[in-house]
Amino acid sequence: MELFRHPEPVDLSVVIPVYNESANVEPLLARLLPVLERLTPSYEVVFVDDGSQDGTAAAIARRHAEEPRVGAVSFSRNFGKEIAIAAGLDHAHGRAVVIMDADLQHPPELIATFWERWREGNVMVYAQRTDRADETALRRGFAHLYYRLFARFGEMPLPEGAGDFRLIDQRGVEVLRSLPERARFSKGLYSWIGFRSVGVPYTVEERRHGTSKWSFRKLFRFAFDGITSFSTVPLRVWTYIGGAVAALALVAALYFIADTLMRGPDVPGYASLIVSVMFLSGVQLMSLGIIGEYIGRIFAEVKRRPLYVVAERIGPAAAGQAGAI
Numbered sequence: 001m002e003l004f005r006h007p008e009p010v011d012l013s014v015v016i017p018v019y020n021e022s023a024n025v026e027p028l029l030a031r032l033l034p035v036l037e038r039l040t041p042s043y044e045v046v047f048v049d050d051g052s053q054d055g056t057a058a059a060i061a062r063r064h065a066e067e068p069r070v071g072a073v074s075f076s077r078n079f080g081k082e083i084a085i086a087a088g089l090d091h092a093h094g095r096a097v098v099i100m101d102a103d104l105q106h107p108p109e110l111i112a113t114f115w116e117r118w119r120e121g122n123v124m125v126y127a128q129r130t131d132r133a134d135e136t137a138l139r140r141g142f143a144h145l146y147y148r149l150f151a152r153f154g155e156m157p158l159p160e161g162a163g164d165f166r167l168i169d170q171r172g173v174e175v176l177r178s179l180p181e182r183a184r185f186s187k188g189l190y191s192w193i194g195f196r197s198v199g200v201p202y203t204v205e206e207r208r209h210g211t212s213k214w215s216f217r218k219l220f221r222f223a224f225d226g227i228t229s230f231s232t233v234p235l236r237v238w239t240y241i242g243g244a245v246a247a248l249a250l251v252a253a254l255y256f257i258a259d260t261l262m263r264g265p266d267v268p269g270y271a272s273l274i275v276s277v278m279f280l281s282g283v284q285l286m287s288l289g290i291i292g293e294y295i296g297r298i299f300a301e302v303k304r305r306p307l308y309v310v311a312e313r314i315g316p317a318a319a320g321q322a323g324a325i
Protein backbone atom coordinates (compact mmCIF):
# COMPACT_ATOMS: atom_id res chain seq x y z
CA MET A 1 0.00 0.00 0.00
CA GLU A 2 1.24 3.43 -0.91
CA LEU A 3 1.83 5.69 2.06
CA PHE A 4 0.89 9.29 1.50
CA ARG A 5 2.95 12.02 3.04
CA HIS A 6 0.87 14.15 5.37
CA PRO A 7 1.15 17.70 4.05
CA GLU A 8 0.99 20.69 6.36
CA PRO A 9 -2.59 21.74 6.97
CA VAL A 10 -3.55 25.18 5.70
CA ASP A 11 -6.14 27.61 7.06
CA LEU A 12 -8.32 27.71 3.99
CA SER A 13 -8.83 25.50 0.94
CA VAL A 14 -10.98 26.51 -2.01
CA VAL A 15 -12.33 23.57 -4.01
CA ILE A 16 -13.47 24.39 -7.55
CA PRO A 17 -14.89 21.75 -9.92
CA VAL A 18 -14.10 22.67 -13.53
CA TYR A 19 -15.34 21.18 -16.76
CA ASN A 20 -14.18 22.97 -19.90
CA GLU A 21 -13.69 26.30 -18.14
CA SER A 22 -10.30 27.34 -19.59
CA ALA A 23 -11.60 30.86 -20.32
CA ASN A 24 -12.77 31.28 -16.72
CA VAL A 25 -9.63 30.19 -14.85
CA GLU A 26 -7.79 33.52 -15.23
CA PRO A 27 -10.66 35.92 -14.42
CA LEU A 28 -11.72 33.72 -11.50
CA LEU A 29 -8.26 33.64 -9.89
CA ALA A 30 -7.81 37.37 -10.52
CA ARG A 31 -10.82 38.00 -8.29
CA LEU A 32 -10.42 35.11 -5.87
CA LEU A 33 -6.75 35.30 -4.83
CA PRO A 34 -6.87 38.90 -3.50
CA VAL A 35 -9.86 37.92 -1.35
CA LEU A 36 -7.99 34.92 0.07
CA GLU A 37 -4.80 36.93 0.54
CA ARG A 38 -6.67 39.40 2.74
CA LEU A 39 -8.00 36.59 4.97
CA THR A 40 -4.86 34.49 5.40
CA PRO A 41 -1.60 33.75 3.57
CA SER A 42 -2.13 30.09 4.42
CA TYR A 43 -4.52 29.02 1.68
CA GLU A 44 -4.65 26.65 -1.28
CA VAL A 45 -6.85 26.48 -4.36
CA VAL A 46 -7.76 22.95 -5.44
CA PHE A 47 -9.26 22.77 -8.91
CA VAL A 48 -10.85 19.47 -9.80
CA ASP A 49 -10.58 19.12 -13.56
CA ASP A 50 -13.53 16.93 -14.42
CA GLY A 51 -12.14 15.55 -17.69
CA SER A 52 -12.02 18.88 -19.58
CA GLN A 53 -10.94 18.75 -23.22
CA ASP A 54 -10.36 22.47 -23.77
CA GLY A 55 -6.99 22.93 -22.07
CA THR A 56 -8.37 23.80 -18.64
CA ALA A 57 -5.59 21.77 -16.99
CA ALA A 58 -2.94 23.65 -18.98
CA ALA A 59 -4.46 26.99 -17.93
CA ILE A 60 -4.27 25.91 -14.28
CA ALA A 61 -0.69 24.62 -14.70
CA ARG A 62 0.33 28.05 -16.07
CA ARG A 63 -1.07 29.73 -12.99
CA HIS A 64 0.54 27.14 -10.73
CA ALA A 65 3.96 28.12 -12.12
CA GLU A 66 3.41 31.68 -10.82
CA GLU A 67 1.41 30.84 -7.72
CA PRO A 68 2.30 27.47 -6.14
CA ARG A 69 -0.76 27.61 -3.87
CA VAL A 70 -2.93 26.96 -6.92
CA GLY A 71 -3.18 23.30 -7.91
CA ALA A 72 -5.40 20.71 -9.51
CA VAL A 73 -6.52 17.12 -9.51
CA SER A 74 -7.40 15.94 -13.02
CA PHE A 75 -9.83 13.11 -13.61
CA SER A 76 -9.25 10.55 -16.33
CA ARG A 77 -12.67 11.42 -17.80
CA ASN A 78 -15.82 13.39 -16.98
CA PHE A 79 -17.31 12.06 -13.75
CA GLY A 80 -19.79 14.86 -13.04
CA LYS A 81 -19.79 17.82 -10.69
CA GLU A 82 -20.98 15.94 -7.60
CA ILE A 83 -18.06 13.50 -7.82
CA ALA A 84 -15.65 16.34 -8.57
CA ILE A 85 -16.71 18.01 -5.31
CA ALA A 86 -16.15 14.75 -3.41
CA ALA A 87 -12.64 14.50 -4.89
CA GLY A 88 -11.95 18.14 -3.98
CA LEU A 89 -12.91 17.46 -0.36
CA ASP A 90 -10.63 14.39 -0.37
CA HIS A 91 -7.68 16.48 -1.53
CA ALA A 92 -8.22 19.65 0.53
CA HIS A 93 -6.01 20.23 3.57
CA GLY A 94 -7.74 23.30 4.97
CA ARG A 95 -9.10 23.87 8.46
CA ALA A 96 -11.97 25.33 6.49
CA VAL A 97 -12.91 24.33 2.96
CA VAL A 98 -14.87 26.50 0.54
CA ILE A 99 -16.65 24.96 -2.46
CA MET A 100 -17.47 27.22 -5.40
CA ASP A 101 -18.16 27.20 -9.17
CA ALA A 102 -15.57 28.38 -11.67
CA ASP A 103 -17.86 30.53 -13.80
CA LEU A 104 -17.95 33.51 -11.41
CA GLN A 105 -21.62 32.99 -10.65
CA HIS A 106 -20.48 32.63 -7.06
CA PRO A 107 -18.95 35.98 -6.01
CA PRO A 108 -15.54 35.27 -4.39
CA GLU A 109 -15.95 38.34 -2.15
CA LEU A 110 -18.59 36.43 -0.17
CA ILE A 111 -15.86 34.14 1.16
CA ALA A 112 -14.84 36.92 3.57
CA THR A 113 -18.33 36.73 5.11
CA PHE A 114 -18.13 32.91 5.21
CA TRP A 115 -14.83 33.24 7.05
CA GLU A 116 -16.35 35.53 9.71
CA ARG A 117 -19.32 33.22 10.29
CA TRP A 118 -16.92 30.28 10.52
CA ARG A 119 -14.82 32.08 13.13
CA GLU A 120 -18.04 32.54 15.12
CA GLY A 121 -18.20 28.78 15.48
CA ASN A 122 -20.35 27.60 12.58
CA VAL A 123 -19.32 24.32 10.99
CA MET A 124 -21.26 25.00 7.79
CA VAL A 125 -21.76 28.41 6.21
CA TYR A 126 -23.82 28.29 3.01
CA ALA A 127 -24.63 30.95 0.46
CA GLN A 128 -28.36 31.31 0.00
CA ARG A 129 -29.49 32.89 -3.25
CA THR A 130 -32.08 35.57 -2.77
CA ASP A 131 -33.52 35.52 -6.29
CA ARG A 132 -33.72 33.17 -9.20
CA ALA A 133 -34.30 35.94 -11.70
CA ASP A 134 -31.93 34.42 -14.26
CA GLU A 135 -34.06 31.31 -14.54
CA THR A 136 -37.31 30.66 -16.36
CA ALA A 137 -40.55 30.71 -14.35
CA LEU A 138 -40.96 27.00 -15.10
CA ARG A 139 -37.57 26.12 -13.62
CA ARG A 140 -38.24 28.32 -10.58
CA GLY A 141 -41.60 26.64 -10.06
CA PHE A 142 -40.07 23.18 -10.23
CA ALA A 143 -37.31 24.14 -7.80
CA HIS A 144 -39.85 25.43 -5.28
CA LEU A 145 -42.06 22.36 -5.59
CA TYR A 146 -39.00 20.16 -5.19
CA TYR A 147 -37.92 21.76 -1.92
CA ARG A 148 -41.45 21.38 -0.58
CA LEU A 149 -41.60 17.73 -1.55
CA PHE A 150 -38.18 17.10 -0.08
CA ALA A 151 -39.13 18.75 3.21
CA ARG A 152 -42.30 16.65 3.34
CA PHE A 153 -40.89 13.24 2.40
CA GLY A 154 -37.11 13.41 2.82
CA GLU A 155 -35.23 12.63 6.02
CA MET A 156 -34.57 16.32 6.69
CA PRO A 157 -35.46 19.62 4.99
CA LEU A 158 -33.01 21.28 2.58
CA PRO A 159 -32.50 25.01 3.03
CA GLU A 160 -34.11 26.58 -0.04
CA GLY A 161 -31.82 28.43 -2.44
CA ALA A 162 -28.67 26.89 -0.94
CA GLY A 163 -26.32 25.29 -3.45
CA ASP A 164 -22.77 24.07 -3.39
CA PHE A 165 -21.30 27.52 -2.68
CA ARG A 166 -20.38 27.16 0.98
CA LEU A 167 -17.69 26.88 3.62
CA ILE A 168 -17.31 23.69 5.64
CA ASP A 169 -15.19 23.29 8.74
CA GLN A 170 -12.65 20.47 8.84
CA ARG A 171 -14.91 18.48 11.19
CA GLY A 172 -17.73 18.54 8.64
CA VAL A 173 -15.33 17.72 5.79
CA GLU A 174 -14.11 14.65 7.65
CA VAL A 175 -17.66 13.37 8.06
CA LEU A 176 -18.43 14.02 4.38
CA ARG A 177 -15.27 12.13 3.33
CA SER A 178 -16.30 9.17 5.43
CA LEU A 179 -19.69 8.82 3.70
CA PRO A 180 -19.19 5.89 1.37
CA GLU A 181 -22.11 6.31 -1.00
CA ARG A 182 -21.52 6.41 -4.72
CA ALA A 183 -24.69 8.31 -5.58
CA ARG A 184 -23.58 11.71 -4.27
CA PHE A 185 -26.43 14.13 -3.73
CA SER A 186 -24.31 16.68 -1.91
CA LYS A 187 -27.15 19.06 -1.08
CA GLY A 188 -28.70 16.26 0.90
CA LEU A 189 -25.42 15.14 2.44
CA TYR A 190 -24.64 18.67 3.66
CA SER A 191 -27.91 18.71 5.57
CA TRP A 192 -27.61 15.13 6.69
CA ILE A 193 -24.34 15.66 8.59
CA GLY A 194 -26.05 18.26 10.77
CA PHE A 195 -23.81 20.60 12.86
CA ARG A 196 -24.25 24.30 13.45
CA SER A 197 -25.02 25.96 10.11
CA VAL A 198 -25.89 29.43 8.96
CA GLY A 199 -26.98 30.90 5.61
CA VAL A 200 -25.55 34.02 3.99
CA PRO A 201 -27.81 35.68 1.37
CA TYR A 202 -26.32 36.54 -2.03
CA THR A 203 -27.33 37.34 -5.58
CA VAL A 204 -26.25 34.97 -8.33
CA GLU A 205 -24.20 36.60 -11.06
CA GLU A 206 -24.23 35.94 -14.78
CA ARG A 207 -22.06 33.13 -16.06
CA ARG A 208 -18.77 34.67 -17.28
CA HIS A 209 -17.81 32.49 -20.28
CA GLY A 210 -19.39 29.47 -21.90
CA THR A 211 -22.79 27.96 -21.16
CA SER A 212 -24.31 26.04 -18.30
CA LYS A 213 -23.78 22.31 -18.48
CA TRP A 214 -27.17 21.46 -17.04
CA SER A 215 -29.86 20.36 -19.42
CA PHE A 216 -33.43 19.87 -18.24
CA ARG A 217 -32.94 16.13 -18.50
CA LYS A 218 -29.80 16.25 -16.33
CA LEU A 219 -31.62 18.40 -13.77
CA PHE A 220 -34.50 15.95 -13.61
CA ARG A 221 -32.06 13.08 -13.10
CA PHE A 222 -30.36 15.08 -10.35
CA ALA A 223 -33.64 15.85 -8.61
CA PHE A 224 -34.69 12.21 -8.83
CA ASP A 225 -31.34 11.06 -7.41
CA GLY A 226 -31.88 13.40 -4.50
CA ILE A 227 -35.31 12.00 -3.68
CA THR A 228 -34.28 8.36 -4.03
CA SER A 229 -31.13 8.91 -1.94
CA PHE A 230 -32.95 10.43 0.97
CA SER A 231 -36.45 8.99 0.96
CA THR A 232 -38.08 5.60 0.69
CA VAL A 233 -41.52 7.16 0.29
CA PRO A 234 -41.59 6.56 -3.52
CA LEU A 235 -40.96 2.91 -2.79
CA ARG A 236 -43.56 2.60 -0.05
CA VAL A 237 -46.31 4.75 -1.54
CA TRP A 238 -47.13 1.94 -3.99
CA THR A 239 -48.42 -0.24 -1.18
CA TYR A 240 -51.13 2.34 -0.52
CA ILE A 241 -51.85 3.11 -4.15
CA GLY A 242 -52.03 -0.61 -4.90
CA GLY A 243 -54.41 -1.12 -1.96
CA ALA A 244 -56.64 1.72 -3.06
CA VAL A 245 -56.78 0.52 -6.67
CA ALA A 246 -57.51 -3.05 -5.56
CA ALA A 247 -60.33 -1.81 -3.27
CA LEU A 248 -61.76 0.19 -6.15
CA ALA A 249 -61.59 -2.87 -8.38
CA LEU A 250 -63.45 -4.90 -5.73
CA VAL A 251 -66.27 -2.34 -5.57
CA ALA A 252 -66.47 -2.39 -9.37
CA ALA A 253 -66.55 -6.19 -9.37
CA LEU A 254 -69.46 -6.24 -6.87
CA TYR A 255 -71.31 -3.74 -9.01
CA PHE A 256 -70.81 -5.81 -12.16
CA ILE A 257 -71.91 -9.03 -10.41
CA ALA A 258 -75.06 -7.37 -9.06
CA ASP A 259 -75.73 -5.79 -12.44
CA THR A 260 -75.34 -9.14 -14.26
CA LEU A 261 -77.62 -10.96 -11.76
CA MET A 262 -80.36 -8.37 -12.13
CA ARG A 263 -80.19 -7.53 -15.84
CA GLY A 264 -78.42 -10.52 -17.37
CA PRO A 265 -75.03 -10.62 -19.16
CA ASP A 266 -74.01 -7.53 -21.03
CA VAL A 267 -71.41 -7.29 -23.83
CA PRO A 268 -70.64 -3.57 -23.41
CA GLY A 269 -68.84 -4.50 -20.13
CA TYR A 270 -65.91 -5.20 -22.43
CA ALA A 271 -64.88 -1.51 -22.34
CA SER A 272 -64.64 -1.30 -18.57
CA LEU A 273 -62.65 -4.53 -18.59
CA ILE A 274 -60.07 -3.15 -20.98
CA VAL A 275 -59.87 0.13 -19.03
CA SER A 276 -59.29 -1.58 -15.71
CA VAL A 277 -56.69 -3.98 -17.16
CA MET A 278 -54.80 -1.09 -18.71
CA PHE A 279 -54.99 0.98 -15.57
CA LEU A 280 -53.69 -1.82 -13.40
CA SER A 281 -50.85 -2.67 -15.78
CA GLY A 282 -49.86 0.98 -15.74
CA VAL A 283 -49.76 1.10 -11.96
CA GLN A 284 -47.78 -2.13 -11.86
CA LEU A 285 -45.23 -0.95 -14.39
CA MET A 286 -44.75 2.29 -12.49
CA SER A 287 -44.21 0.53 -9.20
CA LEU A 288 -41.78 -1.89 -10.86
CA GLY A 289 -39.91 1.12 -12.21
CA ILE A 290 -39.64 2.65 -8.76
CA ILE A 291 -38.37 -0.61 -7.30
CA GLY A 292 -35.92 -0.79 -10.21
CA GLU A 293 -34.58 2.66 -9.32
CA TYR A 294 -33.73 1.55 -5.82
CA ILE A 295 -32.31 -1.79 -6.91
CA GLY A 296 -30.16 0.01 -9.49
CA ARG A 297 -28.90 2.15 -6.63
CA ILE A 298 -28.13 -0.92 -4.48
CA PHE A 299 -26.29 -2.43 -7.45
CA ALA A 300 -24.21 0.73 -7.92
CA GLU A 301 -23.31 0.71 -4.22
CA VAL A 302 -22.39 -2.99 -3.94
CA LYS A 303 -20.02 -2.82 -6.89
CA ARG A 304 -17.84 -0.70 -4.61
CA ARG A 305 -16.00 0.95 -7.45
CA PRO A 306 -13.86 3.94 -6.57
CA LEU A 307 -15.75 7.21 -6.94
CA TYR A 308 -13.30 8.66 -9.46
CA VAL A 309 -10.02 8.01 -11.26
CA VAL A 310 -7.24 10.59 -11.00
CA ALA A 311 -5.01 10.97 -14.05
CA GLU A 312 -2.80 13.83 -12.90
CA ARG A 313 -2.13 16.12 -9.95
CA ILE A 314 -0.62 19.60 -9.93
CA GLY A 315 0.57 21.54 -6.89
CA PRO A 316 -0.87 21.33 -3.37
CA ALA A 317 -3.28 18.59 -4.33
CA ALA A 318 -0.30 16.42 -5.33
CA ALA A 319 1.07 16.57 -1.78
CA GLY A 320 -0.92 13.62 -0.57
CA GLN A 321 -4.56 12.96 -0.11
CA ALA A 322 -5.86 14.63 3.02
CA GLY A 323 -8.19 11.78 3.84
CA ALA A 324 -5.50 9.10 3.46
CA ILE A 325 -3.06 7.84 6.08
Ligand code: UDP
Pocket residue numbers: 016017018019020021050078079080081084100101102103105207211212213214
Ligand atom coordinates in the same frame (compact mmCIF):
# COMPACT_ATOMS: atom_id res chain seq x y z
N1 UDP B 1 -18.92 21.09 -13.73
C1 UDP B 1 -18.14 19.95 -13.52
N2 UDP B 1 -18.49 18.79 -14.17
C2 UDP B 1 -19.59 18.69 -14.98
C3 UDP B 1 -20.39 19.86 -15.14
C4 UDP B 1 -20.03 21.03 -14.51
O1 UDP B 1 -17.15 19.99 -12.79
O2 UDP B 1 -19.83 17.61 -15.53
C5 UDP B 1 -18.53 22.36 -13.04
C6 UDP B 1 -18.46 23.57 -13.97
O3 UDP B 1 -17.20 23.68 -14.59
C7 UDP B 1 -18.71 24.72 -13.01
C8 UDP B 1 -19.68 24.10 -11.99
O4 UDP B 1 -19.52 22.69 -12.10
O5 UDP B 1 -17.54 25.15 -12.34
C9 UDP B 1 -21.12 24.53 -12.25
O6 UDP B 1 -21.47 24.17 -13.58
P1 UDP B 1 -22.49 25.05 -14.44
O7 UDP B 1 -22.12 26.47 -14.39
O8 UDP B 1 -22.55 24.39 -15.78
O9 UDP B 1 -23.85 24.79 -13.67
P2 UDP B 1 -24.97 25.87 -13.24
O10 UDP B 1 -24.27 27.11 -12.75
O11 UDP B 1 -25.78 26.10 -14.44
O12 UDP B 1 -25.71 25.17 -12.13
Ligand code: MG
Pocket residue numbers: 101103105207212
Ligand atom coordinates in the same frame (compact mmCIF):
# COMPACT_ATOMS: atom_id res chain seq x y z
MG1 MG C 1 -22.85 28.16 -13.53
